[in-house]
Amino acid sequence: MAAELTAAEYAYLIILEAEGREISNNEMAELYEVRLRKPDYEKLNADGYVISTTKRNPFRHVITDKGSKVLGEALTIDQYRAGEGVKRSAGERQLFWAAMVAQQKLLLAKRNGTSAVIKKPEPADLDGRIRAAYTKLAGAPGDYVNLTELRPLISDASKGEVDKALVRLLDSPDVRLEPEPFGHRIGAEERKAAVHIGGEDRHKLAIGLR
Template structure:
């Protein structure tokens, strides 16, 4: 960042942070909706004069985005020491952004790459394979050895967070194809949780799973 780092008001700094977080061209109505902010008047004039943002008329509103200089300003803020006597929250946020700065440096990433990164969507077959793998890993964690019987109650606890219907389908697909599902022989020992964890196949509730490997 050049030595003549611009002196900005608290609001102007906040506006730059908002543009950094959005990492796109964004209109005033959109910025207002997501952040409760608008870049108007003197704030718009200052940020544009300092070449920190682009701000162009689009229809009846303005659209804004960070310039390269704006991104550089934001990156410098990651390690800038809070002035005065900062509140605990400000000190914690400073430590967080300093950690982000170290991460970017270690991985040779630019700040805009951090904020524009997208999570790739799993193909349907990949998502299903992922659930199968998690079922197998959960079974391996619970079973003392291959072909041990594992309670579906315990298995589901290991898979907490996965959609119930998808786990059920994977268990049904595994039955007879590397896995075996059976009912609990002593039905009197079943708890309400055991009954809820069961997989129903052919009109019969199954409570235990065995896998060869």
């Protein structure tokens, strides 16, 4: 399996494994000074190692179970050896150093008996986290899910940050936020979880509408 991967692709998998979540190119650049771009993300997606969200910038990426599994396969020291006289570019050297930083994050977490240290995302990165949380809850793209179910999945972010991200998401053509049509179903929890837009409370989110 690992033989299918280039050294660069393998390095990106290590970074995504260390983060253990969907991460945007902007945040990857902030943390590791690299971005996962074409053709690397296309190859990793095609091989089933990574899932990328590319409908809007910044692109977002998350490692799959298959990607995590391939990292557990043994490598040999000569597997990705550059040919004699071949020099690595500055970009390649930065990518490989970024993978070393990510690998150390995993090693330190294992040594300390904790999960890998994850930087709290900036508000803009909540867009991708909301989409990921929605995917976990929705039976199919376009199904409506209650904000009372979605907010606990991103509870480390404040309500104000999540509200701003939800409003941003409405700029996407596949996103809808609607009020609960049956008033008797609106209780204290629904009112607390709602986002106020256009003079009304919105209680339900749908992503993937065409």
